[in-house]
Amino acid sequence: MDNHETEQRKSEHLDIVLHQKVTSHQITNGLERYRFRHEALPEINFSHIDIGTKFLNKTLLAPFAVSSMTGGTDSALYINQNLALAAQERGWAMGLGSVRAALEHPEVAETFRIRKYAPDILLFANLGAVQLNYGYGVDECKQIIDLTEADALILHLNSLQEVFQPEGNTNFQHLFSRIEALCSALDVPVGVKEVGWGIHGELATRLYSIGVAFIDVAGAGGTSWSQVEKYRSPDNQIRHAAEAFTEWGIPTSDCIIDVRKHAPHQHLIASGGINTGVEGAKSLALGADLVGIGRSLLHNASSASTPDTLISQLKRIEWELKVAMFGIGCKDIPSLKGTNRIALIHP
Amino acid sequence: MDNHETEQRKSEHLDIVLHQKVTSHQITNGLERYRFRHEALPEINFSHIDIGTKFLNKTLLAPFAVSSMTGGTDSALYINQNLALAAQERGWAMGLGSVRAALEHPEVAETFRIRKYAPDILLFANLGAVQLNYGYGVDECKQIIDLTEADALILHLNSLQEVFQPEGNTNFQHLFSRIEALCSALDVPVGVKEVGWGIHGELATRLYSIGVAFIDVAGAGGTSWSQVEKYRSPDNQIRHAAEAFTEWGIPTSDCIIDVRKHAPHQHLIASGGINTGVEGAKSLALGADLVGIGRSLLHNASSASTPDTLISQLKRIEWELKVAMFGIGCKDIPSLKGTNRIALIHP
Amino acid sequence: MDNHETEQRKSEHLDIVLHQKVTSHQITNGLERYRFRHEALPEINFSHIDIGTKFLNKTLLAPFAVSSMTGGTDSALYINQNLALAAQERGWAMGLGSVRAALEHPEVAETFRIRKYAPDILLFANLGAVQLNYGYGVDECKQIIDLTEADALILHLNSLQEVFQPEGNTNFQHLFSRIEALCSALDVPVGVKEVGWGIHGELATRLYSIGVAFIDVAGAGGTSWSQVEKYRSPDNQIRHAAEAFTEWGIPTSDCIIDVRKHAPHQHLIASGGINTGVEGAKSLALGADLVGIGRSLLHNASSASTPDTLISQLKRIEWELKVAMFGIGCKDIPSLKGTNRIALIHP
Amino acid sequence: MDNHETEQRKSEHLDIVLHQKVTSHQITNGLERYRFRHEALPEINFSHIDIGTKFLNKTLLAPFAVSSMTGGTDSALYINQNLALAAQERGWAMGLGSVRAALEHPEVAETFRIRKYAPDILLFANLGAVQLNYGYGVDECKQIIDLTEADALILHLNSLQEVFQPEGNTNFQHLFSRIEALCSALDVPVGVKEVGWGIHGELATRLYSIGVAFIDVAGAGGTSWSQVEKYRSPDNQIRHAAEAFTEWGIPTSDCIIDVRKHAPHQHLIASGGINTGVEGAKSLALGADLVGIGRSLLHNASSASTPDTLISQLKRIEWELKVAMFGIGCKDIPSLKGTNRIALIHP
Numbered sequence A, B, C, D: 001m002d003n004h005e006t007e008q009r010k011s012e013h014l015d016i017v018l019h020q021k022v023t024s025h026q027i028t029n030g031l032e033r034y035r036f037r038h039e040a041l042p043e044i045n046f047s048h049i050d051i052g053t054k055f056l057n058k059t060l061l062a063p064f065a066v067s068s069m070t071g072g073t074d075s076a077l078y079i080n081q082n083l084a085l086a087a088q089e090r091g092w093a094m095g096l097g098s099v100r101a102a103l104e105h106p107e108v109a110e111t112f113r114i115r116k117y118a119p120d121i122l123l124f125a126n127l128g129a130v131q132l133n134y135g136y137g138v139d140e141c142k143q144i145i146d147l148t149e150a151d152a153l154i155l156h157l158n159s160l161q162e163v164f165q166p167e168g169n170t171n172f173q174h175l176f177s178r179i180e181a182l183c184s185a186l187d188v189p190v191g192v193k194e195v196g197w198g199i200h201g202e203l204a205t206r207l208y209s210i211g212v213a214f215i216d217v218a219g220a221g222g223t224s225w226s227q228v229e230k231y232r233s234p235d236n237q238i239r240h241a242a243e244a245f246t247e248w249g250i251p252t253s254d255c256i257i258d259v260r261k262h263a264p265h266q267h268l269i270a271s272g273g274i275n276t277g278v279e280g281a282k283s284l285a286l287g288a289d290l291v292g293i294g295r296s297l298l299h300n301a302s303s304a305s306t307p308d309t310l311i312s313q314l315k316r317i318e319w320e321l322k323v324a325m326f327g328i329g330c331k332d333i334p335s336l337k338g339t340n341r342i343a344l345i346h347p
């Protein structure tokens, strides 16, 4: 695939995600079906609430991560820079978009070199797991880690996205063994995520068992990639087919609960359609360790050359989390994660 | 009944179905209440997915059938030709509309002679079961098979449609014994279908037990014949009455599950309001062997003199089926039919 | 109360019911939550379907009754005449509106003398049960029967309607004993009905036990009398209060099921928001012996000086009932009443 | 905080509550999910229905209270006067808005001196419980009681409101022990209420156990304070955050049932989104002793200089309660509270 083509596709993705309706018609992340039981007398001082946490032995000031999104295009340069500066400022984790572009087209590698803007954050590099069937192995992954100075590598599972892309890589055979081999060969932890259709409990269990250090469910209810490809496709039948998949996927809340039921003690990131600190609080209360946010940060990340409005947004999300914690009387993340003050709304 | 009258009625039907809202207000095929559990790591190669199947000992390239629709009118000629050419091209099964017209008016028989366009397909001839009470017997059915060169005969049950038609044949007595006699006298297999109100498990069991080779549930949620007759009727009270029946019938998904529960190993076709390959995949996962599609093919079948756009539609439906199978990691139809990755959506 | 006032009120009622929205915002008769299980092979001849029945030892050609509605005003004269002629023609039962007006104002008695138009029908006279606390007793009821030549007397329970009427009679004490006395003193059977808020099983049981011959549930989901009074009231606060009661009452379907559970063998009429023969069929399948229809007949009853359009409407309702019976393979009313082919729709 | 600022805030609150949509988008008080089972033959005389009750040993002519709302601003003067005159006229209880303003700014104390207009009513003074952490103690509370001549003091719990206010007091530590101390030191009973997010059963139990005499649940479904602050905030991020909390809180009906289950015999006020006597009747039937109404009285309380329209509204609410009681055959409040004629609507 030539560089121009990849760049083109990635710019189109950004454009569509920023300006079109890319969410499902009916399916939601399911968090609206859960409600916190308000604690009218919280017995804590709001100013004592501490949302700091640890993930993969690194300290975070807030239990949030910027989801893997971009890199490899012109606009990616300052989007990633803004995201990195904001993550550093607020102490969030951050994921880079797929670093494959950097290896195939060294001239765009710069867009992934954001460690200088964010020396202290937990930083995730990113690669499509399916690339392990298309020429990528331990060496390439090491290059990716070196280039990005990341703390960990996330492999994303995006089967349906690959199918919907004309240029997609759609051989998903033998990936378990390749992931297993990679996990034992790399020095950094390897995580696995979806891109918006979700990971269920059994798959998570199997991935943890082969050495995967953490899972990001990336469930349904947020950005829907069949929708995104619908806007891109020149083929009328593909556009039509995309419609048939708008309601596909496992809602984020179902994923969290299912994975947590199967693997009570493993590292777990919740993401997929999460926009507010209240949704973040629900995800943590349902079992997640960290909360990933993607598309809803893009607007502020791309609209200015400084990270200021983006930082405000991060602060707002943190503040919402704190207020939710105050509302149920939890003064720190462990207590939020152990709460029983969340329940399904009666139908 | 004179020829002009029948032709007139059948043209009106086509016209109404193509240009009016002929579906229920509330009732759906129920498939939207089922969701596949996404398998983020499918472990298969998309290009290996095989949707071929067998039905009545004939090989199909895809588990789809064009539902019985037309014949006996001018436009039927090229609609049936298009459907036959497309079915041949894509390896689908195909049903003809009721062949009664051809026997009563030999001059329209040509519209049913489509075997020449589709030498290899599984082809179903069609007759209203109630005609067995109105002068049709083994001989007439043999003529129908001879004329159409069909592999099997489908008898349709359409009690309410007959009632709503001014000229309807509404004596449905003694049909079990007549169908039984026909099954043992004919050389080809005999199937039974509804026309949009569905067949439940007990009835299916009884039909299988008297020699019926396969059932097509033709459930509620798609074309509603009371709605169609509403547009045709000159009688204000009949139009009003039709409204009272818009929500009548057993949703397609309920039929599939019920028939499959009663008859785990018999041949079963799902149809009624199915428009996409995702709905087809759900029907197969819920227990069907083949998926029938009617009205949603009519537009492309009737809008051009070549089958090209119709063939594109068939390919799109097949592709949607394949993508759905990829999404849950099933590489062939037996594995899709055996999957447990489908569940009712929590309400 | 002077005559002018009563007449005025009754004309206003008719006017409002004919021209305003007088149904609840949310509450329905609940019959839409039940669905017949379609029987694709009914094994009967549509033309053999017999909807005749018996009620109170009188033969009816159809299991329907015109609900008690009018009398005592100018327009009542020809409305009641139309209803009587139509009921006679189609063999329905019929209820008169409250005959109290005739006793208090002999000059309007003529509007209740409709036996001459309907010599053969089952005819119900009507009186507010609460009048037994306001000077009415056995003698007055005998006069009512004599005047109307009715086969039975229905006492209506309309507590909330009386409260919403400025001139209402709102002492409902001691009515059980007065009804009991009346039942044993009158030569004709006495029934009890509501006017749109429903009668539940325990009350029905108690009424049957004191000699009441039949119950008409007159449940919620159709005409709502708080709504009707809302349009009439000059008092802003009463209009406001009426809004608070739009969702009051027991839905018709709940009443039928509850009364039938408590009293499996007693005479039971279903009414309240029933407009079609399909709803009638559901009511009978759920346990009713007869189906009452009120408001939806008024338009045709009042819009012309001949009963022709009204008769067409009655025929249409009967036809819908027959089609529904055909759709589930029931050839007569006893078989419809014994059917198990009706079920709550899964939510 | 200077006087001008507090006054300003309180005027803004009134203004917003009167002229903006301040309720949640989805969450309701939940009472619409409960339906009374209509009693067609109530066996009582409407004119005998008695809605008088006792609360804290004081006689009320109706089981209603004006919820704590205002004081300390110009408009509060005649709003409180209207509310007091109306409460006196109709025999309702009444709560004052937080009396803190009167202690900090003696010049506004007059707005809380309404005992002269309502010599006989059960009158509640009001203070934010959190003020016990900000310099308020037994002495200040005694001053509040003296100044207002109130029968009891209500402490309100408003954690989220304090957080959303820029000037909020957000240290909610140690309040149990301070409330306990206050309860034993004061001569008047002390109650606790929320301000629109609800109090659940366990918290109520704990509060009763430390000497709190009564609870007002003030549940979700009515005025939402995050919504109110949304309109006030100059900070874009706070406005955004407010949206994330529109669906926060425990619906009023859930609170009533939960508190009553935990504390069957304690004094309990239901409030939060209650606007009609029918909702009041449901609250009492579900377990409340008294029903509080806030925002929906404000319009009439503030729109005229005489209490006449407000009194009409109170009468209308009482009349709705009576009609509801008539509709289920309850002739007094104890019988309404003991009724089993209320049930969840089938979904």
Ligand SMILES: Cc1cc2nc3c(=O)[nH]c(=O)nc-3n(C[C@H](O)[C@H](O)[C@H](O)COP(=O)(O)O)c2cc1C
Pocket: A013, A014, A017, A067, A068, A069, A070, A096, A097, A098, A126, A155, A156, A193, A194, A195, A196, A218, A221, A222, A223, A271, A272, A273, A274, A292, A293, A294, A295, A296
């Ligand atoms: C513009 C865009 C680009 C993305 N690129 C990647 C990617 O390269 N690698 C990846 O793992 N996920 C990628 N994702 C998926 C996100 O990481 C995330 O899982 C998904 O968008 C769902 O989260 P959201 O609803 O918060 O957006 C991308 C998402 C967006 C919106």
Ligand SMILES: Cc1cc2nc3c(=O)[nH]c(=O)nc-3n(C[C@H](O)[C@H](O)[C@H](O)COP(=O)(O)O)c2cc1C
Pocket: B013, B014, B017, B067, B068, B069, B070, B096, B097, B098, B126, B155, B156, B193, B194, B195, B196, B218, B221, B222, B223, B271, B272, B273, B274, B292, B293, B294, B295, B296
């Ligand atoms: C125009 C038209 C004509 C039809 N004619 C027949 C027919 O002759 N025989 C038959 O068995 N079914 C007939 N059907 C019913 C279809 O086979 C099918 O059962 C029904 O339309 C429901 O499927 P759908 O929702 O995919 O259209 C007809 C349907 C249509 C739309």
Ligand SMILES: Cc1cc2nc3c(=O)[nH]c(=O)nc-3n(C[C@H](O)[C@H](O)[C@H](O)COP(=O)(O)O)c2cc1C
Pocket: C013, C014, C017, C067, C068, C069, C070, C096, C097, C098, C126, C155, C156, C193, C194, C195, C196, C218, C221, C222, C223, C271, C272, C273, C274, C292, C293, C294, C295, C296
């Ligand atoms: C205009 C009008 C007048 C009525 N008058 C009476 C009456 O006098 N006596 C009575 O028992 N019911 C009376 N009803 C109530 C009806 O008999 C019936 O119970 C109610 O309207 C519910 O049925 P529906 O929804 O089919 O209208 C009246 C109804 C209407 C619409």
Ligand SMILES: Cc1cc2nc3c(=O)[nH]c(=O)nc-3n(C[C@H](O)[C@H](O)[C@H](O)COP(=O)(O)O)c2cc1C
Pocket: D013, D014, D017, D067, D068, D069, D070, D096, D097, D098, D126, D155, D156, D193, D194, D195, D196, D218, D221, D222, D223, D271, D272, D273, D274, D292, D293, D294, D295, D296
């Ligand atoms: C304008 C306004 C001012 C209020 N001020 C107070 C207050 O000072 N103290 C208090 O306990 N509650 C206060 N409340 C809350 C009410 O007492 C009540 O709990 C809440 O509004 C929910 O009831 P509603 O939905 O009937 O309005 C106030 C409410 C409103 C609308």
